[in-house]
Amino acid sequence: MPASATGIEVGKAQDGGAFVSLTGALDVRTVGAARRDLVVKLAGVLTEPLSVDASGLDSADVSGMVVLWELANGLVVPGVRATISGLRPELEAILATYPSPDEVEAAISSPAESAGIHSLGRGALSIVADVRAMVEFVGALTSALVAGLRRPRAMRWPEVLRVVEKAGVDAFPLVSFVGLLVGLIIAFEAAQPLKQLGAEVFVADAIGIIVIRELGPLITAIVIAGRSGPALAAELGMMKVNEELSALETMGLDPLRFLVVQRVVAGTLLAPVLTLYSVALGVAGGCIVMGMLGYPFAVTWAHLQGAVHPADLLVGTTKGVVFGTLVAGLACLRGLQAGDGPAAVGEAATSAVVSGIVSVFTADALFAVLTYVLKI
């Protein structure tokens, strides 16, 4: 249905000012064009005093009246306030509901930005509060874990298995893909400089040490933090938004013991398994490259056996345990900290990824220092 246009006639009034006569429809469909037309027609006409005759309007709605509001408030011809006449009572009532320009300005303007020092202070306080929340969470979680381990029968093992399946088994394809590619990439990157030194065969040694001690656990933890961490945070966040956590508390059940312990135990059990699997695939990727470089598998295997010690496997597996616990624990914390509304769930998931990755790299750095000092 085509919109009827607004008729606009502009002319000189007897008092030396200008008059505007409006006819037809002035509604949400026509008001934009009417406003533009009005500005063009008023240009070049002496416009003070300006009077508007709206008696010829057949129909109008709230949106259409905005142009009359602008005319009346001197916003079409800057500074010239028009006198509106001829409005039907119902349209006058609509115009009366309009706010004053100052009121609109006050209602939509943002509060003044705080000075930088205030933002800095708020940021610092937020970090302190976050660290405090983490410490409290670690304490409460440890207590709940100990209680759970003392009474393993009370642990909700089906829930642990569900989380292991959801967060772990489903992650196998991604871990396989990433693990194999890491082995291939490291082998190819190491092959070139070692070939120049005539030590190409030591690619196997490099793969063994780098993948087993460092990249295997690290890449696996990043995969878990990126894939499973946000899922855990979103699940708990959604439960909080839906007041399921409040329901647990009012039933006398501690959400930490009832929900978080199972997820952390699942993460702790799952991560080393995934790490070892990823390491195996990384080494396999390296062996493939060694084969492509012309070295028989027996030679590669012999070098791997020579370079890799049980301690390396122990370090890699321990990292897996620690990283898995950190990622799962922090994901649960972020889920429990979720605010209100669906947006909060998304924020909790994002926060879980960031916290997980930061904590994994921090822990890895501590491992590097510790193993150096202990000469492991």
Next chain:
Amino acid sequence: MIRVEDVTIGYGERIVMSGVSFEVRRGEVFVILGGSGCGKSSLLKNLIGLQKPMKGRILVGGRDVAAAEGDERQALLRSFGVMYQSGALFGSLTVHENVRLPLDEFTDLSLRQRDVLAHTRLKMVGLGHAGRRMPSELSGGMKKRAAIARALALDPPLVFLDEPSAGLDPVTSAGLDALILDLARNFGITFVVVTHELLSIFAIADRCVMLDASRKTLVAEGKPRTLADSSEDQAVLRFFRREAEGAQTDRSQPK
């Protein structure tokens, strides 16, 4: 304004209601009522084009809602506003931005004009002070008021309200009823309201239809007071008298 012609609604094999016909006249407040699970919200989804009826047709402003496609469907959708039960305000936008959104997307008005219109709408629903707040900072009643303001943003002649009083205290609910009546009387807007709140029905409805879950069809049509006083249908009488079958539920009555 709306004509529902022998409509059957369902999901897959399951029929929710069938043989439903009624008309909504221009400028009236029309209520669709019925007990929980009778298909009120399903009917609403069909009226606003989110679902297609299995049989029959629904005409809004003379256009078949289910058959409209492309530009015709867009024009049809813009010809009415909808307030969803939860408000469905966008959580990442302020209340003011929520109300301004349809104006941003579908008009060529300047930013100042859109701001003025959005604020005017918020003032009309009594939320002129809350434009800068986020939806999460509003109470349930305020969310519904803001959602009504957004539904009115493009001056639609027809507005659908899904359970406007649900979950609200009686005072807030009465305020919302007054707002609906005010908008209907002063701006000539046709309202189709889905509700089962008796007080609201008597307060706002010019006419109503009642759906019945057990018979899976429309069982009554008319003015609410007339239906309450003189309907011969037992289900209708029970609904209006708030009677559970065979149960005395009014503890204020002397034994």
